[in-house]
Amino acid sequence: MNAVSKAKVAMYWAGSCGGCDISLLEIGPHLLELVAAADVVFWPCAADFKYHHVASYPDGYIDLCLFNGSVRNSEQERMARLLRQKSKTLVAYGACAISGGIPALANLATPEELFARSYTDCPSVDNPGGVLPRTETESLVGELEIPHFYPQVLRLSDIVEVDYLIPGCPPQATRVWEVCQAFLGGALPARAHEQLAGCTDKSVCDECTLEKRLVKISGFRRHHEAIPEPGWCLLEQGFVCLGAATRSGCGALCTKVNMPCRGCYGPSGEARDQGAAFIGALGSLLNAELEARAGELIDQIVDPAGTFYRFTMSDGDLKGHR
Amino acid sequence: MADPIAETAAPSPDGWEPRIIAFLCYWCSYTGADNAGTARLKYPHNVHIVRLMCSGRIDPELVTTAFARGADGVMVCGCHIGDCHYISGNHKTMARMPLLRRTLEAFGIEPGRFVFEWVSAAEGEKFARLVRDTVAGVRALGPLDWPGRLRARGVGHGRDLQPWGAQP
Ligand code: SF4
Ligand code: SF4
Ligand code: FES
Numbered sequence: 001m002n003a004v005s006k007a008k009v010a011m012y013w014a015g016s017c018g019g020c021d022i023s024l025l026e027i028g029p030h031l032l033e034l035v036a037a038a039d040v041v042f043w044p045c046a047a048d049f050k051y052h053h054v055a056s057y058p059d060g061y062i063d064l065c066l067f068n069g070s071v072r073n074s075e076q077e078r079m080a081r082l083l084r085q086k087s088k089t090l091v092a093y094g095a096c097a098i099s100g101g102i103p104a105l106a107n108l109a110t111p112e113e114l115f116a117r118s119y120t121d122c123p124s125v126d127n128p129g130g131v132l133p134r135t136e137t138e139s140l141v142g143e144l145e146i147p148h149f150y151p152q153v154l155r156l157s158d159i160v161e162v163d164y165l166i167p168g169c170p171p172q173a174t175r176v177w178e179v180c181q182a183f184l185g186g187a188l189p190a191r192a193h194e195q196l197a198g199c200t201d202k203s204v205c206d207e208c209t210l211e212k213r214l215v216k217i218s219g220f221r222r223h224h225e226a227i228p229e230p231g232w233c234l235l236e237q238g239f240v241c242l243g244a245a246t247r248s249g250c251g252a253l254c255t256k257v258n259m260p261c262r263g264c265y266g267p268s269g270e271a272r273d274q275g276a277a278f279i280g281a282l283g284s285l286l287n288a289e290l291e292a293r294a295g296e297l298i299d300q301i302v303d304p305a306g307t308f309y310r311f312t313m314s315d316g317d318l319k320g321h322r
Numbered sequence: 323m324a325d326p327i328a329e330t331a332a333p334s335p336d337g338w339e340p341r342i343i344a345f346l347c348y349w350c351s352y353t354g355a356d357n358a359g360t361a362r363l364k365y366p367h368n369v370h371i372v373r374l375m376c377s378g379r380i381d382p383e384l385v386t387t388a389f390a391r392g393a394d395g396v397m398v399c400g401c402h403i404g405d406c407h408y409i410s411g412n413h414k415t416m417a418r419m420p421l422l423r424r425t426l427e428a429f430g431i432e433p434g435r436f437v438f439e440w441v442s443a444a445e446g447e448k449f450a451r452l453v454r455d456t457v458a459g460v461r462a463l464g465p466l467d468w469p470g471r472l473r474a475r476g477v478g479h480g481r482d483l484q485p486w487g488a489q490p
Contacts (some may be wrong), residue, residue, distance in 0.1 A: 158480045316386065
């Protein structure tokens with residue numbers, strides 16, 4: 001491939017923790033193959049490009065744009081629109097871009113509550129004047145403006161057309177490299193409609209090697225309260241494990257080290273709403289003959305909404321608090 | 323993901339009538355509702371009945387979908403414990419629905435909008451009363467209009483996103 005025809009790739013970081021950028025670095029030596037075959041034309045985490053460089057590119061200049069992070073403010077929205085315009089293929093990379101991810105847990109609170117918690121009420125905050133951030137500020141160099149806050153966390157697909165979804169929090173490096181290879185080999189059609197990539201249509205339970213003893217759950221425990229017995233299904237032991245409602249792709253990574261699946265790859269199979277799907281699955285696994293006993297058991301589950309929609313709050317049916 | 327909410331009509335503020343979706347199992351609760359009809363018991367027309375073979379088939383996703391598409395309230399009814407035609411279908415229901423209720427509450431959906439009760443084939447009177455109580459409760463709570471709320475926040479279309487207004 002000569003320099004003129006080299007593919008152009010970009011990676012952007014919106015409302016997310018930065019783990020997705022790390023997951024791309026995690027492909028390790030393959031990164032050298034990637035940059036040998038393609039030019040990185042925008043990747044704020046790793047290369048010194050500015051927004052105005054992107055704005056100066058012709059439309060469709062970027063062949064593959066990996067967009068990670070959710071959209072909660074005007075800057076993220078602007079970049080989503082700009083990168084869509086400049087990219088042939090736009091990928092929602094990671095749980096936040098696809099379904100809100102961890103930032104979208106904030107959808108269970110109002111903006112007022114979020115600001116109060118962050119800037120005044122939190123015990124570690126020292127803000128006697130109750131000063132809150134403002135979007136416009138007068139300074140020595142004139143008026144400065146910071147991005148505007150939106151009422152709730154949105155998915156990338158709420159803003160622009162998305163071609164592919166690579167799930168995970170973050171996506172696993174082996175899966176990411178597979179998708180990169182498909183792209184470099186010309187096996188990834190430029191346009192698609194929210195097509196999943198880098199995952200399978202099975203569930204995490206299908207890939208999990210822990211032994212299912214087919215016993216029903218007699219009590220729930222949180223991970224800091226007990227040490228799981230090695231080799232035995234965590235859910236059967238009473239640790240809330242979302243494997244049954246989560247699509248695979250990670251190879252049941254967490255359960256390999258005795259951590260319950262938190263559901264980061266999103267809903268499995270035909271399910272659209274991961275939380276509702278998990279409630280459906282859990283309901284058939286309780287060791288309760290009497291209604292009162294079933295009630296006692298489910299009351300042991302702390303924060304069901306935050307737990308069952310941990311990575312998919314913006315993508316479930318309800319998408320957040322009224 | 324394609325959201326159906328953009329096509330859902332917003333309820334008019336005046337002349338609003340509660341829209342209640344009731345998921346009933348075929349063998350007991352639907353027969354109970356039928357019984358109410360045969361006995362000519364009066365109950366409000368706001369309830370739209372969806373019949374499923376067993377309450378164990380009432381996937382929690384049906385309930386979240388109903389709210390997301392504009393229901394003001396949802397009812398779930400099945401056979402009493404011990405009476406399920408499929409023996410243990412309602413054992414799943416008795417675990418799922420209370421857990422779903424706790425989850426819905428975290429989203430700000432009041433308990434009165436989600437009614438879960440056992441109704442036998444002989445309990446036409448109970449069914450009629452349940453509908454009357456549910457409709458009265460939801461009427462007092464007012465419209466839920468989940469689709470309108472999401473539309474206003476840009477979900478599914480991303481147009482005209484308004485910054486959160488209360489910042490000083
Ligand atoms: S519930 Fe969790 S621990 Fe049990 S089989 Fe599924 S993924 Fe493995
Ligand atoms: S086991 Fe679950 S939480 Fe862990 S990486 Fe896989 S999908 Fe994500
Ligand atoms: S048939 Fe009525 S609950 Fe199963």
